[in-house]
Amino acid sequence: MFALSIENESTVDCFLERLCSLDQDLTRHFDTKLIIDRNLTRQIVSSQADKTRPKYRWYKYKEAFSSGLVEYVLGRYGVQSGTVLDPFAGTGTALFASSALGFDADGIELLPVGQTIIEARQFASSRTNKQHLERLRWWVANKPWETSETPKEFSVLRISKGAYSEETEMLIKKYLACLESEQDEVASLLLFAILCVLESVSYTRKDGQYLRWDYRSGKKGFGKKKFDKGPIAPFSRAICRKIEEIGFDLEKPDKEASLFSPTKAKESSGKINLFRGSCLNVMPKLPADYYSAIITSPPYCNRYDYTRTYALEHAILGITDIENLRLRQSMISCTVENREKDLLSINPSWNNVIGVCDAFPLLSEILSYLHAMKSNKALNNNGIPRMVKGYFYEMACVIQECFRVLKEGGMMFMVNDNVRYAGVSIPVDLILSKIAEDIGFTIENILFLPQAKGNSSQQMGVHGRDALRKCVYVWRKSH
Ligand SMILES: C[S@@+](CC[C@H](N)C(=O)[O-])C[C@H]1O[C@@H](n2cnc3c(N)ncnc32)[C@H](O)[C@@H]1O
Known part of the structure; x- marks a missing residue:
């Protein structure tokens, strides 16, 4: 099937016609489910709505959704109690937002950057006391890294080498050395805190x-256009x-008003539990019929490489080049470097899915078309x-696991973009x-944003602008 090549324009046209007709069939199939939801703004389906919200503002994870989205879908679809799961937990927005509403929450995250952020935030909220906050104030007042003599080396990754000025790199190393003599908390x-500021003090932008x-990094090979990211913050x-912001948010009681449920923050938060690793390996071990809801946003099928964009953070966390490559291969395939995974060896029961x-006609046709375009060097x-x-x-295997672990009547919400x-x-x-x-x-609904999204400038330049839907899928497990 994949040996096809495109000899002439009419072959391309035939492909496009078949793709169009299969797409229309499927659109008709879900016609009554596809609805514009005006509550779904670009801000709420991204991290932008949490830019100033205490605790959520600490680390700006560009791929996050907002806490308001979690509150919105749980409220709108009447999920009242139980445990929520996010198999692609990122920085844990679904976990923290649903826990604040009284749900217990389990998350699975592959990358150390997300894992560290979730654990630090969890730890900060549950274990910080007055002495710890006092100590943070001492750090800000005394800046021990500025006078320290002993730097602590950190991993050098091929893709993040040279990311800081010499002065900043030395301050980072001394900061890392100083924090080693502090209590665990x-x-x-x-x-x-240092993970939260690495990008702003570096020569890089995600x-x-x-x-x-x-x-200013002095790196060569950037083509004609020079990139200037604007002011680079001095490290100290x-x-x-950042330390002040964290201390300030931790001192305040945990009762921020939320966008969609201003009175709903529960007296007691639910428990949060993180599984480190790939959801492809972790999910088959989770109990069946257990979760009330799944709220998640997987990587999009858009070539975004988290192991590159989070290389600064991974270097500080001691990840080596080899480990970073392994992480890339373990991610859901979303980069052109991902090799095929042997899914059946992970779980033979994925055979059906x-x-x-x-046997999916539109999917097979898309893959044949892409292979034909590849053969044609297009x-x-x-x-x-x-x-x-x-x-x-x-993703089909993940969805099968989601179905298995949800309770009867349980809801699944997924944020994703077309490509x-x-x-x-x-x-x-x-x-x-x-x-x-x-x-x-x-399929209850496929909610989409009023404003559809374009695509990369590369694609639009060649093929013209054709808006791509950004959606929240709403599925229910019911027989
Ligand atoms: C779109 S982000 C989720 C962001 C999250 N909703 C938040 O608000 O922070 C997708 C996440 O999936 C993670 N991921 C990718 N492949 C994974 C896998 N196989 N298992 C678990 N997590 C994975 C990525 O590291 C990334 O953090």
């Missing part, structure tokens, strides 16, 4: 697929501000067909919803 807060380098100022994917990267296939097959490759819009929302339906979910 304070050291954990201080380590978390840019989805990779780290973008400011011209940035870290003092793999069959669902194999893709800007040859890894795209493998990534797209891996994405849907792996476009080689001029073809891939309706990720419809494809994943159809897979979910075939597994047994009832």
